[in-house]
Amino acid sequence: MPNRLADATSPYLLQHADNPVDWWPWGPEAFAEAERRGVPVLLSVGYAACHWCHVMAHESFEDEAIAAYANEHFVAVKVDREERPDVDAVYMEAVQAATGQGGWPMTVFLTPDKEPFYFGTYFPPEPRHGMPGFRQVLEGVTAAWRDRREEVGEVAGRIRAELQERARVYGAGAGVLPAPGEAELHAALLELGRGFDERRGGFGGAPKFPPSMTVEWLLRHHARTGSAAALEMAARTCDAMSRGGLYDQLGGGFARYSVDADWVVPHFEKMLYDNALLLRTYLHLWRATGDARARRTALDTADFLLRELRTPEGGFASALDADSPDPVTGKPAEGAYYAWTPEQLTAALGPEDAALATGIFEVTGTFEHGSSVLQLLTDPEDPETYERIRTRLFEARAERPAPARDDKVVAAWNGLAIAALAETGALLERPDLVEAAERAADLLLAVHLTADGRLLRTSRDGRAGANAGVLEDYADTAEGFLALYAVTGEAEWLDLAGGLLDTVLAHFTDAASGALYDTADDAEELIRRPQDPTDNATPSGWTAAAGALLGYAAYTGSERHRTAAERALGVVGALGTRAPRFIGWGLAVAEALLDGPREVAVVGPAGDPATAELHRTALLSTAPGAVVAVGEAGSKEVPLLADRPLLAGRPAAYVCRHFSCDAPTADAAELAERLG
Structure with missing residues (x-):
């Protein structure tokens, strides 16, 4: 019989709707029930594409005896971290502070007042590898709650106080810090270089996550300063990722991270946010260098988004699962859809093409049973042969059982996808990608944006979820709309x-x-108000907002928005010199601030080839954070275009900073030089 999760919009919660555990969704009713019964809350947080979440579900949450014990002694609450990143952030901070590590599934025991007192992540059903069994954990927490309630209360109160104290680091008492300048950005570059993996690309050791925001900063720093070191780190990292197993050599798109330092063995989840960010990263690398493989990687990743993540409503689904049924055993296995043996290559291609394939792709036998993902050994000398082999392998793989898809639409991640697809479509002359970006934006307006101008975080099947948007939803959606305006010239997006x-x-x-x-400020009150300026797998809401505020100010001349961006960037100077890998987007926004950012106003008749040429030239600029406005001369809709006449009757471009402009030009080559 389904439990209380049966009506959820979250695919992750629906995965647990038939568990014997009597799950409650997060909400006041669950905590009121814990208070009424006098029992603690068992909080379990995960997401639909999470491999170890599936493992713990099968081992423990589907076990009748464990479920019966949990139901008797706890109120069990299940949370999708992608729907409620605020809940996840607050309790993950507690887990990491207490245990030195974090991850999902996250398992936290709370008082009925939402105060945490015992923490963990994955627990096996029985003791294993030094970890206690989940039943042992439940029994131990029950005994502590029953016999040492006062001690539990003291621990919970102390943890809550520590979390609130941490909040003051960036809060109202921290004061206003200056935005970073040349000295801080140079120091950040030197610090980043110390952690650069010169042999394998990327930063640090295993596991390696794609450093999208850091690479974007490096490309902007190179564009502004000419730093060869910045460009080399960016290019070598992108080259290594696109050759390795992290990248799907057949279908495009990137896995969530590499478990090793060589980018060989991926953790097979494919997340919308990673692919949206990396699509833009590779596009910008191509824009800076003309690198052909960066261009191909960008286009293939864009095609992956449209083919495998686009929903019928026009939005983009959150993720593809790490697991899929093994073609032989039928049991769920991580990476089963993507891995190959040499024998499988021969069966799909025949002996002759299989021999050619092993000269293009490395098949290492890295995984169990001698299978592995494909890695690109060398850029193909014969593109026709490469494409023929790649297409046949892709078609053969499509006959395998596919990974499940988490098809909820997250506003923030769709904002990232909108920005990436709009820019890629414009720069690589793919109008279908711009149209896809517009459709996704239309869905956010129709389903996620409420009548009072507030955002809802998620939807599924065109039906909005109940959870309020968080900062990253507003910031990344604004970023997507600003990119759509730059590409289309439709002032509504601005x-x-x-x-x-x-x-x-x-x-x-x-x-x-x-x-x-x-x-x-009017969101649900948790044990502390979450606040974090550092990047995780996506730009922090804080620095994403700073970037969008700065861009909007450049279009409109709004000192209010520019001042807000500058004040938000103060924390970047403090953190960037010590931990640049974890505030890359903030450093990228700081580069834009130091560059102006450049403001380009293109005026001319719509449909005029000269207007289009100037517009495209402006979009191709590598100037950090440059904004591009295009419209008819005399337009009053966008302040940057106001009072910008044609040049002797011809379409013209104005390059400005703080609305102070150079002389206009009608020559695209001259415009490119000014923006170079």
């Missing part, structure tokens, strides 16, 4: 971005310090 950013200023910003919070 206006919509401005509305979202006004909400950021009104509800997410501390007026005294300019610090930003991850949740709105």
Whole structure:
């Protein structure tokens, strides 16, 4: 019989709707029930594409005896971390502080007042490899709650106080810090270089996550300063990732991370946010260098997004699962869809083409049973043979059972995809990608944006979820709308971005310090208000908001928005010199601030080839954070275009900083030189 999760919109919660555990969704009703019964709360947090979440579900949450014990002694609450990143962030901070590590599934025991007192991640059903069994953990927590309640309360109170103290680091009492300047950015580059893996690309050791935001910063720093070291780190990292097993050599798109330092063995989840960010990263690498493989990687990743993650409503699904049924055994196995043996290559291609394939792709036998993902050995000398082999392998793989898809739409991640697809479509002359970006944006407007201008975080099948948008939803959606305006010249997108950013200023910003919070001032109250300026797998909401605020100010001349961006960047100077890998997007926004950013106004009749040429030239600029406005001469809709006449009757481009412009030019080559 289904439990209380049966009506959820989250695919992750629905995966647990038939568990014998009597799960509750997060909400006041669950904590009121714990208070009524006098029992603690068992909080389990995960997401639909999480391999170890599936393992713990099969081993423990589907076990009748374990479920019966949990139901008797706890109120069990299940949370999708992608729906409620605020809940996840608060308790993950506690887990990491207490255990020195974190991950999913996250298992936390709470008082009915939401205070945590015991923590963990995955627990096996029986003791294993030094870990206690989950039944042991449940029994131990029950005994502590029953026999040492006062001690449990003291621990919970101390943890809550520590979390609230941590919040003051970036909060209202921190003061206003200056935005980083040349010295801080140079020091950040030197610090980043110390952790650069010169042999394998990337930063640090295993596991290696794709450093999208860091690479974007490096490309901007190179564009502004000419730093060869910055470009080399960016290019070598992108080259290594696109050759390795992290990248799907047949279908495009990237896995979530590499478990090794060589980018060989991926953790097979494919996340929308990674692929949206990496699509933009490879596009910008191509824009900076003309690298052909970066261009191909960008296009293949864009095609992956449209083919495998686009929903019927026009949005983009959150993820593809790590696991899929093994073609032989039928049992779920991580990476079964993507791995090959030499024998499977021969069966799909025949002996002759299989021999050619092993000269193009490395098949190492890295995994169990001698299978492995494909890695690109060398750029193909014969593109026709490469494409023929690649297409046949892709078609053969398509006959395997495919990974499941988490088809909920997350506003923030769709904002990232909108920005990436709009730019890629414009720069690589793929109007279908721009159209896909517009459709996704239309879905956010129709389903996620409420009548009072607030965002809802998720939807599924065109039906909005109940959870309020967090800072990253507003910031990344605004970023997507700004990119759509730059590409299409439709002023509605700029206006919509401005509305979202006004909400950021009104509800997410501390007026005294300019610090930003991850949740709105009228959001559900947790044990502390989450706030983190550092990047994780995506740009932090804080620095994403700073970038969108700065871009909007460049279009409109709004000192209010520019000042807010500058104040938000103060934390980047403090953190960037010590840990640049973890605040890459903030450093990228700081590069834009130091460069102006450049403001390009292109005026001319719509449909005029000369207008189109100037517009495309402006979009191809590598100037950090440059904004591009295009429209008819005399347009009043966008302040940057106002009072910009044609040049002797011809379409013209104006390059400005702070609305102070150079002389206009009608020559695309001259415009390119000015923006170079």
